[in-house]
Amino acid sequence: MTLSDTLLEWYDRNRRDLPWRAAPFNRPDPYGVWLSEVMLQQTTVQAVIPYFNAFIGRWPTVEALAQAELDEILTAWAGLGYYARARNLHACAREVAARGGRFPETETELLTLPGIGAYTAAAIAAIAFNRRATVVDGNVERVMSRLHCVADPLPKAKPRLQRLAADLTPSLRPGDYAQAVMDLGATVCTPRSPACSLCPWAAPCQARAANRAEAFPVKAAKVIKPTRYGVAFWTVDPAGLVLVRRRPDSGLLGGMIEIPSTPWIDARQWTLSQALDYAPAHADWSVLDGLVRHTFTHFHLELTVVSGVVDHNPDLGQWHPPDRLNSLALPTVMKKIARLPRTLGNEPK
Numbered sequence: 001m002t003l004s005d006t007l008l009e010w011y012d013r014n015r016r017d018l019p020w021r022a023a024p025f026n027r028p029d030p031y032g033v034w035l036s037e038v039m040l041q042q043t044t045v046q047a048v049i050p051y052f053n054a055f056i057g058r059w060p061t062v063e064a065l066a067q068a069e070l071d072e073i074l075t076a077w078a079g080l081g082y083y084a085r086a087r088n089l090h091a092c093a094r095e096v097a098a099r100g101g102r103f104p105e106t107e108t109e110l111l112t113l114p115g116i117g118a119y120t121a122a123a124i125a126a127i128a129f130n131r132r133a134t135v136v137d138g139n140v141e142r143v144m145s146r147l148h149c150v151a152d153p154l155p156k157a158k159p160r161l162q163r164l165a166a167d168l169t170p171s172l173r174p175g176d177y178a179q180a181v182m183d184l185g186a187t188v189c190t191p192r193s194p195a196c197s198l199c200p201w202a203a204p205c206q207a208r209a210a211n212r213a214e215a216f217p218v219k220a221a222k223v224i225k226p227t228r229y230g231v232a233f234w235t236v237d238p239a240g241l242v243l244v245r246r247r248p249d250s251g252l253l254g255g256m257i258e259i260p261s262t263p264w265i266d267a268r269q270w271t272l273s274q275a276l277d278y279a280p281a282h283a284d285w286s287v288l289d290g291l292v293r294h295t296f297t298h299f300h301l302e303l304t305v306v307s308g309v310v311d312h313n314p315d316l317g318q319w320h321p322p323d324r325l326n327s328l329a330l331p332t333v334m335k336k337i338a339r340l341p342r343t344l345g346n347e348p349k
């Protein structure tokens, strides 16, 4: 029996019950596979499930998603992070709909679609179309590095782990196999305390034999994330409406709704007078107690929040009641800013 046979046998008994594998997706459906894989990049299965169900409930087909407004998608995506993915999701849905509503079947063709990189192309080709494509996510890297005791640290080891994974990918049932390795990594070969006694690959696994499973994958020394600083403006009109505006389409949080702020810079050098150069309007600004902290992939952010009352002016942006902000495409960091004045109960009167 080959390693892939052993794993597929295990998968048939132990596969995870996930919504994109359930009705109406009992048969792998390209739309469900694509949507779930885009959502799963950088995010956990548990975090994705409610978003996946909400998207499928609201937009059951790729054509329906293509017809949605970008803003509706960004709002539904809010909280999942990495908002460029939501924008690409919309662009990709439109492209697929324009091509007749069918996803292409090969990795090469899939790579021509917006937002689809090597990983997602391989996942769709394998899982949705049962093509022999090698899908390598963090789970698969961990399993391969342990199975073969790969001593090179990540990310340098990635090409080798990819080759090792490709060598094991079978021609028969490659889609099930791709999901099986991911499931093994997620449920048995976990980062800490892997359940080697339950593992179908326990016998050939070199890391288990050496009693060193947790030593793999070897990771390069962590780069310490810098902290950036800024000042956010909680801007209220005399009727209590709050000012928000849309961020530029490109860059961090592109196209999302924001509470106005200064640029976020590397040094904690903001004085109130410096920050007020970036205020959306003139006001008697007062500094609120507390700080808003948020962590992005590459940096931590620390924001001071100031509040002030200004004349209502539609040219400054959109004005909404504070309790409506949650229904907008507000990323998590902006929700945190919006919570601070209300938590303190010191919104300007």
Ligand code: SF4
Pocket (backbone or CB within 6 Å): 143, 146, 147, 188, 189, 190, 194, 195, 196, 197, 199, 200, 201, 202, 203, 205, 206, 207, 208, 213
């Ligand atoms: S035997 Fe243990 S370390 Fe090796 S693949 Fe299985 S769970 Fe992972």
